[in-house]
Amino acid sequence: MLEQPHFGRRLRRLRLERGLSQAAVVGEGMSTGYLSRLESGERRPTPRAVAYLAQRLDVDVSALSEPSGHGSLRHALAAASSAPPGTDSTVDLLRALQDDEHAEPADRWHALWLLSRIDDSNGDYEKERGRLRELIELSESLAAPELRARTNVQYARCLRALGDLRTAEPAAMTALAIAREEDLQTADIMAALVVLIGVEAELGRLDAAGRHVHELERDLLPAATAPQAAEALWTASLVSHRQGDHATAQNHLETALNLLEGRDDPALWTRLRTAAAATALEMSPPRLEAAQRWLDEAGPIIELTGTPLRAQELHALRAHLAFHRGELDEARTLCRALLSDDDLRLPYRDRTRLLVLEGRLSILDGRVDEGITALEQLGHQATDARNLDLAAHVWQSLATALAQVRAPAARDAVGSARGRP
Known part of the structure; x- marks a missing residue:
């Protein structure tokens, strides 16, 4: 006997793909009521009904008579995993997930993981968050420590991208605890530690972030691969920068960039350069020549092969x-x-940093009240989100912008006073 409701969902999908009504499918050999009950899962199909419907839909009987949905999701997973670079398997994978409610949990985890990686590369963080929540539940049911740690790491990264540091921190701490307690590979411990350091730095907990950077450099870097070491050094540079140690931050960045060549991992190679440029621009004073050099290196590759998110960055x-x-x-x-x-x-x-730039430009353009209001709102939002690092940037930018517009006004006032009789 064929499984329901899977058979009904597959039957309905095949009918709709061909643009056929129920009446057009049943013809003279079946009632629309019976077909409706088959599609809803209320009736189990007989072999004779399957053969008739396959003929009416112009498909092989196997398209309708597969005993379970496991094969369809596994087929979609195999196709997605083996697809050439640049191939979008999202639609097929989503369809297989929706059609196959009885898929093995491990298969469902794999499919959701691939889809969440696509969401991340496209900057679809809200979609990614929803998938990662289900992934965490699946990881718990599978009782697989590697999957639990990796899912929580990615969940923390996604939440950080959304600005939700309150939830990102415990997710990162959970991932690190699992990786340590289960004695997972160095790569898993490093990934959890790196995302936790990033969250701590944005929360303004530089002492904790500094201790974790020391642990990273002392215990994990010697056994790391080049890509792992590059990402770790990039994270360490962020902490040094926020601590005001720009020389160490610059040294970490240079070391990280020299660990990889473009052909090793083009995506990470370009990502490191844009990240290094961002850090250079945030330094005091900004390292403009270094930022220009790194953007010049990354720009052509991003413009040729990058996602819309990377182009916007x-x-x-x-x-x-x-x-x-x-x-x-x-x-x-x-x-x-x-x-x-x-x-x-x-x-x-x-x-937020882009909106800060817009606010500063508004103030310099003479729209002072508009710019001040925008920056104050951004400052309060960052503070409410507990992103103290970002809040400090907003308030400092506001003070700097006001000083820039007030200085010429003060000079004009002094000049006018001197010119009075």
């Missing part, structure tokens, strides 16, 4: 670079183009 960094160089017209053009995009995918931190 590149354009945002170019806007910041133009601003620091005093090229305000270029900064305005890039900033407005990004913020007017209905499909802006930047993570919370990058989006």
Whole structure:
């Protein structure tokens, strides 16, 4: 006997794909009521009904008579995993997930993981969060420590991208605890530690982040692969930068960038360069030449093969670079183009920094009240989100922008006073 409701869902999907009504499918040999009950899962199909429907739909009987849905999801997984680079298997994988409610939990975990990775690369963080929540439940039911640790790591990364540090921190701590207690591989411990350090730094907990960086460098870096070491050093550079040790931050960045060549891992290679450029632009004073060099290296690859998210990140960094160089017209053009995009995918931190840039430009353009209001709102939002690092950037930017517009006004007032009789 064929399983329901899987048979009914497959039957309905095949009918709809062909644009056929129930009446068109049943013809003279079956009632629409019977077909409706088959599609809803209320009736089990007989071999004769399967053969008739296969003929009416112009498909092989096996398309309807597969005894379970396990094969369809596994087929979609195999196709997605073996697809050439640049191939989008999202639709087929989603369809297989929806059609196969009886899939093995491990198969469902694998499919959701692949889809969450696609969401992450596209900047679809809300979709990714939903998938990761289900992945965490599946990981618990599978009682697989590696899957539990890796899912919590990615969940913490996703929440950080959304600006939800309150939830990201316990997810990262859970991942690290699992990795340590279960004595998982170095890669799993490093991944959990790296995301926890990033969250701690944004929360303003630099002492804790510094201790974890020391542990990372002392215990884990010697056994790390080049990509793992590069990401760890990049994270360590962020902490050094926030501690005001720009020389160490620069050294960590340079070391990380030299560990990889473009052909080793093009995605990570370009990501490290945009991240290094972002850090260089945040230094005091900004390292403009270094930022320009790294953006020049990453730009052509991102423009040729990057996702829309990576392209937006590149354009945002170019806007910041133009601003620091005093090229305000270029900064305005890039900033407005990004913020007017209905499909802006930047993570919370990058989006907020871009809005800060827009507020500073408004103040410099003479729209002082508008710029002040925008920056104050951003500052309060970052504070409410407990992102103290970002909040400090917002308030400092507001103070700097006001000083820039007030200084010329003060000079004008002094000049007028001196010219009075």
